[in-house]
Amino acid sequence: MTVGGGVPPGLDALLPSTAELYLDLHRHPELSGAEERTAARFAERLVADGFRVLTGVGGHGVAAELANGDGPAVLLRAELDALPVAEETGVPYASTATAPGPDGRPVPVMHACGHDAHLACAAAAARWLAAHRDRWRGTLLVVGQPAEETLSGARAMLEDGLYDRITAPDVVLAQHTAAFPAGMVAHADGPLMAGSVTMEVVFEGDGGHAATPHLTADPLLAAAGAVTRLPAVAARETDPAERLLVTASSLRAGDTGRTGNVIATRAELRVTVRALSEAALVRGTAAVERVVRAEAASAALPPRVTVRELARSGVTRPDPGVTTAVRAAHQAAFGAARVTGWPASSATEDFPLLTGAGGHLHGRPGIRGAYWMLGSVGPTQWAAAPGSGPAEKFRGLPHNHSPRYLPSVRLTLDTGTAALVTAALAQLDPAAR
Ligand SMILES: [Zn+2]
Numbered sequence: 001m002t003v004g005g006g007v008p009p010g011l012d013a014l015l016p017s018t019a020e021l022y023l024d025l026h027r028h029p030e031l032s033g034a035e036e037r038t039a040a041r042f043a044e045r046l047v048a049d050g051f052r053v054l055t056g057v058g059g060h061g062v063a064a065e066l067a068n069g070d071g072p073a074v075l076l077r078a079e080l081d082a083l084p085v086a087e088e089t090g091v092p093y094a095s096t097a098t099a100p101g102p103d104g105r106p107v108p109v110m111h112a113c114g115h116d117a118h119l120a121c122a123a124a125a126a127r128w129l130a131a132h133r134d135r136w137r138g139t140l141l142v143v144g145q146p147a148e149e150t151l152s153g154a155r156a157m158l159e160d161g162l163y164d165r166i167t168a169p170d171v172v173l174a175q176h177t178a179a180f181p182a183g184m185v186a187h188a189d190g191p192l193m194a195g196s197v198t199m200e201v202v203f204e205g206d207g208g209h210a211a212t213p214h215l216t217a218d219p220l221l222a223a224a225g226a227v228t229r230l231p232a233v234a235a236r237e238t239d240p241a242e243r244l245l246v247t248a249s250s251l252r253a254g255d256t257g258r259t260g261n262v263i264a265t266r267a268e269l270r271v272t273v274r275a276l277s278e279a280a281l282v283r284g285t286a287a288v289e290r291v292v293r294a295e296a297a298s299a300a301l302p303p304r305v306t307v308r309e310l311a312r313s314g315v316t317r318p319d320p321g322v323t324t325a326v327r328a329a330h331q332a333a334f335g336a337a338r339v340t341g342w343p344a345s346s347a348t349e350d351f352p353l354l355t356g357a358g359g360h361l362h363g364r365p366g367i368r369g370a371y372w373m374l375g376s377v378g379p380t381q382w383a384a385a386p387g388s389g390p391a392e393k394f395r396g397l398p399h400n401h402s403p404r405y406l407p408s409v410r411l412t413l414d415t416g417t418a419a420l421v422t423a424a425l426a427q428l429d430p431a432a433r
């Protein structure tokens with residue numbers, strides 16, 4: 001037995017096939033929107049376990065259903081996509097994969113966010129629940145969602161009719177790996193992750209000679225001014241308790257590359273606004289637009305400004321009732337010492353769209369969601385991390401999206417599978433309802 005005494009029997013036997021799937025997915029990561037092989041592997045497992053399986057939902061999305069009598073419909077959600085990151089973990093199963101980048105040149109690809117672990121755990125939980133239909137009543141749904149990292153896949157699946165093509169869920173469950181001790185899970189009281197808006201700001205002028213800067217608008221100067229002024233939206237206009245974050249994350253400008261004597265015609269700025277409440281998100285987004293337009297307007301020859309919203313995600317705020325039930329199930333399975341709290345983070349997710357928060361897309365505002373964090377750091381990596389206390393070690397460890405992010409295979413998969421199975425049973429087991 002590698003997990004707690006309250007874990008349903010038979011989960012240990014799943015580990016070899018779960019690890020095989022995980023290692024295969026880890027070696028073959030695919031970028032957001034290109035998850036063809038990953039989706040096929042996930043779907044074939046669910047077909048083998050007797051699910052009715054739809055593929056190609058909103059891109060490479062997979063949706064599976066297993067009806068088992070009267071009861072609620074519970075959806076387990078995992079993500080299919082990986083990141084343009086060059087793996088540096090040094091493990092034998094490290095990814096060496098590349099894929100065409102935005103300009104057609106190959107970029108490295110890595111499962112640096114743990115989505116391969118989420119998929120393997122969801123497939124294993126589905127296998128256990130399919131094999132133990134005597135333990136529950138209701139409908140089990142499993143979704144492999146594409147393009148989470150670009151915050152577009154959940155919307156694409158819903159717009160492709162996800163909840164009309166499978167039974168619409170009553171409850172949606174998901175988990176995410178994070179760099180705290182493997183073997184543990186963590187739940188939040190209140191919001192778990194921030195909502196975000198990603199914006200593209202384009203400054204445009206007519207260009208000109210660097211020797212006559214007074215004759216033309218300068219998009220680069222306006223963009224640079226905006227970059228230095230934007231942090232003040234959070235630092236000077238926002239109650240620190242709101243946890244609003246404004247990040248200018250990329251700036252491209254200049255047309256010639258090599259010469260220094262041409263004034264750019266165009267500067268493109270990407271800005272992300274994050275916050276733990278929708279109201280702060282709305283205010284922050286409006287402030288970004290005000291600042292970039294004001295920077296441009298301050299010039300004698302102002303560049304033209306276009307502001308476009310590229311992506312948006314809501315605040316991940318798990319349902320208190322479902323969370324209480326799932327947390328209690330996890331405490332019973334793992335023991336209270338392995339179930340901890342989680343402070344809200346500024347990371348972001350498109351998971352809320354699959355719950356009632358996406359009611360504008362699917363028309364079902366009553367869908368409740370629970371979401372918890374899954375520890376991924378094995379004992380050796382934890383011991384080797386610099387610092388003495390948990391807070392220092394947490395800072396020193398490689399986190400999600402790092403080229404050195406490395407989940408402990410056995411502990412992460414065992415715990416993640418058991419966490420999903422027990423969470424699903426807390427909704428589907430007639431004795432637990
Ligand atoms: Zn990620």
Ligand SMILES: [Zn+2]
Nearest residue numbers: 113114115176
């Ligand atoms: Zn992720």
